[in-house]
Amino acid sequence: MSMNNRLSTSISSSSSAFLGQDRHFKIRPQNVFLPPKNPRICKCVATTPTEKTAYMTKVSRNANMAKLQAGYLFPEIARRRAAHMLKYPDAQVISLGIGDTTEPIPEVITSAMAKRSHGLSTIEGYSGYGAEQGEKLLRAAIASTFYANLGIEEDDIFVSDGAKSDISRLQVLFGSGVTMAVQDPSYPAYVDSSVIMGQTGQYQKDFGYGKIEYMKCTPENGFFPDLSTVSRTDVIFFCSPNNPTGSAATRDQLTQLVQFAKENGSIIVYDSAYALYMSDDNPKSIFEIPGGREVAIETSSFSKYAGFTGVRLGWTVVPKELKFSDGFPVAKDFNRIVCTCFNGASNIAQSGGLACLSPEGLEAMQEVIGFYKENTEIIVETFTSLGFNVYGGKNAPYVWVHFPGQSSWEVFGEILEKTHVVTTPGSGFGPGGEGFVRVSAFGHRANVLEACRRFRELYK
Amino acid sequence: MSMNNRLSTSISSSSSAFLGQDRHFKIRPQNVFLPPKNPRICKCVATTPTEKTAYMTKVSRNANMAKLQAGYLFPEIARRRAAHMLKYPDAQVISLGIGDTTEPIPEVITSAMAKRSHGLSTIEGYSGYGAEQGEKLLRAAIASTFYANLGIEEDDIFVSDGAKSDISRLQVLFGSGVTMAVQDPSYPAYVDSSVIMGQTGQYQKDFGYGKIEYMKCTPENGFFPDLSTVSRTDVIFFCSPNNPTGSAATRDQLTQLVQFAKENGSIIVYDSAYALYMSDDNPKSIFEIPGGREVAIETSSFSKYAGFTGVRLGWTVVPKELKFSDGFPVAKDFNRIVCTCFNGASNIAQSGGLACLSPEGLEAMQEVIGFYKENTEIIVETFTSLGFNVYGGKNAPYVWVHFPGQSSWEVFGEILEKTHVVTTPGSGFGPGGEGFVRVSAFGHRANVLEACRRFRELYK
Numbered sequence: 062m063s064m065n066n067r068l069s070t071s072i073s074s075s076s077s078a079f080l081g082q083d084r085h086f087k088i089r090p091q092n093v094f095l096p097p098k099n100p101r102i103c104k105c106v107a108t109t110p111t112e113k114t115a116y117m118t119k120v121s122r123n124a125n126m127a128k129l130q131a132g133y134l135f136p137e138i139a140r141r142r143a144a145h146m147l148k149y150p151d152a153q154v155i156s157l158g159i160g161d162t163t164e165p166i167p168e169v170i171t172s173a174m175a176k177r178s179h180g181l182s183t184i185e186g187y188s189g190y191g192a193e194q195g196e197k198l199l200r201a202a203i204a205s206t207f208y209a210n211l212g213i214e215e216d217d218i219f220v221s222d223g224a225k226s227d228i229s230r231l232q233v234l235f236g237s238g239v240t241m242a243v244q245d246p247s248y249p250a251y252v253d254s255s256v257i258m259g260q261t262g263q264y265q266k267d268f269g270y271g272k273i274e275y276m277k278c279t280p281e282n283g284f285f286p287d288l289s290t291v292s293r294t295d296v297i298f299f300c301s302p303n304n305p306t307g308s309a310a311t312r313d314q315l316t317q318l319v320q321f322a323k324e325n326g327s328i329i330v331y332d333s334a335y336a337l338y339m340s341d342d343n344p345k346s347i348f349e350i351p352g353g354r355e356v357a358i359e360t361s362s363f364s365k366y367a368g369f370t371g372v373r374l375g376w377t378v379v380p381k382e383l384k385f386s387d388g389f390p391v392a393k394d395f396n397r398i399v400c401t402c403f404n405g406a407s408n409i410a411q412s413g414g415l416a417c418l419s420p421e422g423l424e425a426m427q428e429v430i431g432f433y434k435e436n437t438e439i440i441v442e443t444f445t446s447l448g449f450n451v452y453g454g455k456n457a458p459y460v461w462v463h464f465p466g467q468s469s470w471e472v473f474g475e476i477l478e479k480t481h482v483v484t485t486p487g488s489g490f491g492p493g494g495e496g497f498v499r500v501s502a503f504g505h506r507a508n509v510l511e512a513c514r515r516f517r518e519l520y521k
Numbered sequence: 522m523s524m525n526n527r528l529s530t531s532i533s534s535s536s537s538a539f540l541g542q543d544r545h546f547k548i549r550p551q552n553v554f555l556p557p558k559n560p561r562i563c564k565c566v567a568t569t570p571t572e573k574t575a576y577m578t579k580v581s582r583n584a585n586m587a588k589l590q591a592g593y594l595f596p597e598i599a600r601r602r603a604a605h606m607l608k609y610p611d612a613q614v615i616s617l618g619i620g621d622t623t624e625p626i627p628e629v630i631t632s633a634m635a636k637r638s639h640g641l642s643t644i645e646g647y648s649g650y651g652a653e654q655g656e657k658l659l660r661a662a663i664a665s666t667f668y669a670n671l672g673i674e675e676d677d678i679f680v681s682d683g684a685k686s687d688i689s690r691l692q693v694l695f696g697s698g699v700t701m702a703v704q705d706p707s708y709p710a711y712v713d714s715s716v717i718m719g720q721t722g723q724y725q726k727d728f729g730y731g732k733i734e735y736m737k738c739t740p741e742n743g744f745f746p747d748l749s750t751v752s753r754t755d756v757i758f759f760c761s762p763n764n765p766t767g768s769a770a771t772r773d774q775l776t777q778l779v780q781f782a783k784e785n786g787s788i789i790v791y792d793s794a795y796a797l798y799m800s801d802d803n804p805k806s807i808f809e810i811p812g813g814r815e816v817a818i819e820t821s822s823f824s825k826y827a828g829f830t831g832v833r834l835g836w837t838v839v840p841k842e843l844k845f846s847d848g849f850p851v852a853k854d855f856n857r858i859v860c861t862c863f864n865g866a867s868n869i870a871q872s873g874g875l876a877c878l879s880p881e882g883l884e885a886m887q888e889v890i891g892f893y894k895e896n897t898e899i900i901v902e903t904f905t906s907l908g909f910n911v912y913g914g915k916n917a918p919y920v921w922v923h924f925p926g927q928s929s930w931e932v933f934g935e936i937l938e939k940t941h942v943v944t945t946p947g948s949g950f951g952p953g954g955e956g957f958v959r960v961s962a963f964g965h966r967a968n969v970l971e972a973c974r975r976f977r978e979l980y981k
Contacts, residue, residue, distance in 0.1 A: 116815045119786025120755040122845035123696035133860040136653070161649040166641045174638035174869060181832070182631040189621040189963075193596070217847045222682055222833075222867070229862035232718060237697065253861045257693060281825045283856070288928040295580040326579025352580035355576045369867035370649040372641070373682075385582035394586045400593040402689035405680070409634060409830035474553040503649075 125259045128270070134249045135159050135491040141474075142483050149481065155512045157440075158483035160304070160459070160501045163431055163508075164370040169424030173416035177409050191405045192303070194396065195220025195376070199411050202418040203376055207361070210274075211348040213378055217392065219399055220414070221361055222406045223375040224334050224362040225250050231330060231358065232258045234391075234398050239295035239513075242274035244286065246305055246490030246497070251298040254353075269492050279491050280452060280463070284308035288317060293325040299347075300332035302339055305490045306461045306498040307453015315350045322356040326445045327359040327392070328383065334375075337366055337430055339456040354380035358391070365433075365458065366426045367417045374410040393408045433458045436509045437502035443513040444500075458482065458502040460486070465496055472498050480515035527688070540970065562571035570950045584789060585719045588730070594709045594949040595619050600941050601934075611940065616970045617900075618943035620764070620919070622828040622898065623968075624892055626873075627885030632829055637869050651865045654856065655680025655836070659871050662878040663836050667796075667821070671808040673838055677852065679859055680874070682866045683835040684794050684822040685710050691790055691818065692718045692849075694858045697754035702745065704735035704956070706765055706950030711758040728951050737953050741924070744768035748777060753785040759807075760792035762799055765950045765959040766921045769803045769915015775810045782816040788843065788851070789817040794835075797890055798825055799916040814840035818851070825893075825963075826886045827877045834870040893918045896969045897962035903973040904960070907980045918962040921947070925956055932958050940975035 069275040131137055138158050146154055163319025192202065204355035221227045228250050243251050252273060255261055262271020269275050274294050276286035284306045299318060302309040310318070322329050331347035344350060347357045355399040363377035379392040406414075416422045441454040464472045469486035476484055476498070487497030504507070564823060577728040598618050606614055641872050654660065681687045695701075697719035703711050715721055722731020729735055734754050736746035744766045753853025759778060762769040770778070782789050791807035804810060807817045822835035834841055839852040866874075876882045901914040910923040924932045929946035936944055936958070947957030962969070 116783075116842070117786075117844040117846055117848050118782075118788050118816065119846050120695075120699060120788050122847055122849050122854065123698065125692060125696055126857065129768070129857060133857065136860050163647070163649060165643055165647045168642045171638045171640075171642040174641075175635040178638055178869070179875075180630045181634075181828075182628045183625055187623070187625045187828070189623060189828065189896070190619065191831050207531075223864050226862065227865045231694070233693065234583060234586070235580075236585055236719065238583070257858065257861065259696065322578075323576075326577075328578050328580050356578065368641075368647070368649065371651050371865070373864060373867045382576070386576040386577055386579050387582055388577050389582050394582065397586065397589060397593065398717065400596050401589075401710060401717065402686065403833070404683050404685045404833060407833045407870050410867050410868050413638075413725065436689035464805060476698045483534060 072162060077225060090210075090310070103434045125257050126255050127403075128261065128263055129253060130264050133253060134485070138483065138485060138489075141477070142310050144478055145481070145483075152481040153356055154481045154483060155504065155508045156483040157501045157509070157512055158485050160365075160485075160503055162365065162370045162433075162503050163426065163505050164368055164429055166368045166372070167422070169295045170413050170416045174372075174409050174413040177412035181408075183502055189219040191408055191411070192219075193400045193405045194363065195406060196408070196415075199415050199418075200376075202415055206354075206423070208346060208348060208378065208420045210348060211381060212354055213348055217380050219377045219379065219395065219410065221375045221377060221399075221403070222373040222410075223364060224377070225234055226403075227360050227375060228330070229333075230402060231360075231395070232260075232392050234395050235249070235260075235296060240272060240274070241298065242276055242291060242294040243298045243491070244278045244300060244303065245261045245269070245275035245492060246278065247298065248300055248486060248493030249490060252329075253492065266365040267346060267492055267495075274493060278306055279493065280304070282452065284452065285310055285314045285385045288321045291321070297327050297329045298332070299329055300334075301343075302335040302457035303453075303459075304335065304457070305330075305453075305459055305485065305494065305497075306489065307455070307457040307459040308461075309339050309341060310458035311341075311343050312350070315344055315347060319347070319352050319356055323352060326386070327356065331357050331359045333345060333359055334362045334365060335457045336361065336484075337426070338434065338458055340434070341456055343456065348378070348380070356383065358383065358395075360376050361438050363414055363417055365428060367413070367422075368429060369410070369413065372407075372410050372413055372456045374406055374414045377511070410466075432506075433502050436504060438508065439509055439513055440500050440502055443516055447517065458460075460500040460502065462498050462500060463496065464498060465489055467496060469498060471494055476516075476519070480512070480519050482512045482515055494507040524670070551824060558680070585717050588716050588721065588723055589713060590724050593713060594945070597812050598809055598943065598945060601937070605937055605941070605943075612941040613963065614941045614943065615968045615975075616943040617964055617969070618827075618945045618973055619959045620945075620963055622825060622830045622963050623965050624828055624889055626828045626832070627889065629879070629880070629881045629953065630873050630876045634832075634869050634873040637872035640904065641868075647694030648868055651868055651871070653860045653863055654678075655866060655870070656871050656875075657936075659875050659878075660836075661839050662875055666878045666883070667980075668806060668808060668838065671806060672814055673808055673840060677838050677840050679837045679839065679855065680866050680871065681835045681837060681863070682684045682833040682870075683824065683861075684792060684820045684837070686863075687820050687835060687837040688790070688792075689717075690819075690862060691712045691855070691860050692720075692856050693862065695720075695756060697918055698923075700732060700734070701756040702736055702754040702787075703750060703758045703951070704738045704760060704763065705729070705735035706738065707758065708760055708764045708946060709950060711790075712951065727952055727955075735951060735953065738763070738766055738768070739953065740910065744912065745770055745774045748781045751781070754787060756786050757782060757789045758792070759789055760794075761803075762795040762917035763913075763919075763956065764792075764795065764917065765913075765919050765945065765947065767915070767917040767919040768921075769799050769801060769804050769916035771801075772810070775804055775807060777810050779807070779816055783812060786846065787816065791817050791819045794825060795917045796821065796824045797886070798894065798918055801916055803916065808838070808840070814842040818843065818855075823874055823877055826890060827873070827882075828889060829870070830875065832867075832873055834866055834874045859914055882896065892966075894961050896964060896966065898944045899973055900960050901960055903976055907977065909980075914962075920960040922958050922960060923956060924958060929955055929958060936976075936979070940972070940979050942972045944973055
């Protein structure tokens with residue numbers, strides 16, 4: 062009997078027992094193995110079109126696009142997942158890969174969106190173009206919920222359709238002339254958007270792109286770069302709690318980072334999309350650090366707090382105090398980008414965001430976050446008990462598992478082949494991720510439990 | 522008694538009589554002069570911050586941003602409108618400026634969005650990240666509704682949060698190395714995004730930006746450029762029915778355009794956001810022209826069809842047949858941009874889009890469009906009867922009024938000052954718009970009638 066068959070036949074059996082009686086994870090009633098509604102298959106356009114045509118325009122392909130390696134990481138994983146499902150049509154694949162939320166959005170939030178939707182059919186409730194920067198009430202609520210007493214005001218907040226889109230808009234703002242640093246490993250959108258904008262050189266295997274300063278984040282340095290070895294760049298992308306390593310920088314470390322940026326005259330783009338997942342008492346915003354407003358932009362999102370990955374809502378904070386070298390306020394240029402290249406987030410999503418920040422909404426979000434944090438504990442415990450060195454998890458919904466000396470893609474492939482569980486290969490996040498695999502805690506409880514059961518089977 | 526007072530005091534009187542008894546425009550029951558819910562005030566960040574700080578980063582401001590003139594057009598108009606409202610706090614300002622939809626979205630569409638919202642609270646109805654390219658059903662519906670028998674397939678369609686965002690993503694795709702042509706006048710996002718990407722030279726008053734090929738569209742050439750005088754460029758932005766002139770290119774003209782692009786090896790970016798407003802039997806898509814798929818991208822939107830300006834939903838078609846000079850498919854690079862710089866349109870908005878394309882939705886959209894077309898007729902009749910040369914209107918919701926020898930901004934200012942009606946100065950759309958004012962037909966019927974009454978008062 063093959064591994065595949067063994068796994069398939071055991072699916073209906075309860076798999077929560079393995080944690081022992083002393084652990085009581087809340088289990089929501091839910092179906093296991095719901096068929097994916099939106100398989101994220103990046104339908105790459107055929108390079109050999111069915112209709113043969115000799116005609117080509119005389120427009121040169123953007124050389125920066127040609128520098129990009131393969132597809133964007135997550136569509137690439139979706140592609141491999143889809144190929145796997147073709148190979149094993151009966152396998153019950155569990156995705157702990159993409160970091161995609163799975164739990165329903167609390168009703169207090171969806172009711173507000175439904176109400177706004179219905180309202181759009183009435184004279185009183187209809188609204189057309191909103192401010193590109195977002196609705197005033199939402200900007201104010203974001204400022205007071207996340208940045209109270211940090212010197213951030215409503216008009217420093219730019220509401221968006223998500224942090225990923227804002228990262229690209231920030232790159233367009235900076236232009237092709239800047240240099241940039243990233244944590245290595247890091248969320249691939251920082252590097253890829255930098256390549257697209259022409260800020261980098263060519264890609265070199267095992268080294269990454271030329272002109273990018275990769276700040277190594279390893280178990281040895283506690284996943285915080287040794288800044289004394291980092292060269293000056295114009296822009297520093299910094300994500301904490303970190304995707305993919307799951308580690309969160311301490312107040313002391315962030316103070317070092319702000320100091321480093323100030324000495325070098327750099328701008329930090331601080332991604333705090335997982336801030337509410339922290340268990341430790343680390344800063345939730347870069348603006349908690351004195352001087353932060355003079356050196357940093359912060360981007361964040363409702364995606365992982367309220368399950369808004371499909372609804373699309375985020376924000377970026379550009380403080381008035383942040384200036385280019387000629388004294389021109391960065392916020393003024395970002396405002397121009399937002400007005401020219403964007404037309405505001407969906408008004409319905411914005412109503413949802415406002416509901417998220419009501420007292421009931423905040424409580425409901427905390428419950429969703431708490432649920433995923435319990436998933437994280439299950440995954441951490443599983444890999445730890447199997448003897449792996451496991452990082453992250455405590456302050457972020459990602460578990461960073463070490464497979465020393467092995468290729469990430471090979472480990473990814475083996476896990477997928479033998480357990481039908483999709484993870485993310487660490488090297489997809491940069492050269493520094495080689496030898497690691499990221500396991501996401503976003504999943505239905507029963508699926509997380511089942512995946513962990515399969516991990517135990519594979520690595521026992 | 523000042524003009525201002527005269528207008529204010531007469532507001533409650535019926536103003537529909539002036540059209541005479543032989544015209545029967547449908548008048549929807551509605552309140553006049555609803556207070557604007559989202560005054561589009563572009564809160565420009567103060568250049569003199571209250572908190573004095575000497576610190577500046579060492580990051581150079583993107584030189585392309587510095588090339589941009591003033592603010593993006595529409596926020597600039599919103600700013601002037603706000604200033605006017607401060608000056609005349611009791612004036613009842615009517616906006617026929619921005620082109621912002623005012624009529625409620627048909628219930629068949631909002632119900633679908635409300636249902637999707639509620640569904641997100643359930644295990645069965647929840648969905649996280651969708652495909653960056655859009656939901657399969659919606660892509661298929663767009664392909665079959667707008668491109669049946671034109672050789673465009675579901676996977677050629679990229680669903681987005683609106684045409685404006687897609688225009689910027691297309692510019693990022695092309696990069697800084699391309700040259701571009703635009704109709705002059707044209708929707709400002711084409712030129713501004715080109716400037717931001719570094720495709721242009723500096724701005725020269727009365728001439729526009731260096732390196733941009735301005736294709737003059739005037740009453741003399743029927744608002745279709747004389748292509749024999751147009752220099753070759755890599756990219757040609759072409760909007761038909763046109764914003765702002767309201768004219769639509771004929772089949773013969775579009776055939777010339779495709780031929781021109783083919784001879785030059787250019788890529789046409791065809792903006793068809795107003796296609797359903799056409800009364801004449803012109804092509805509604807560039808792909809109706811033989812060879813179009815080898816030379817053109819098309820972008821469009823639900824904004825003006827279904828009142829989705831605030832909901833945010835559009836799409837871009839990149840045919841497989843379109844290739845860069847090295848044979849690489851443009852769609853493949855656009856797919857990479859969409860996957861890296863965007864995370865898909867809001868799932869709720871996409872449910873709305875799908876409802877728009879149901880038989881009931883299509884009928885409801887036609888009714889909304891019909892309503893605005895009646896507004897257009899009222900405006901055209903008003904200016905025509907006042908002796909102005911009036912263009913557009915028949916095939917688009919914009920009326921292009923000629924004020925020969927006058928400055929557009931001055932005419933705009935005079936109309937605002939004396940009638941409290943916001944229009945759009947033609948020169949805001951490029952040097953070729955000087956001497957014109959664009960009057961938008963998007964407005965509540967009573968407001969359009971009242972605005973026209975005031976125009977008659979001013980120009981009698």
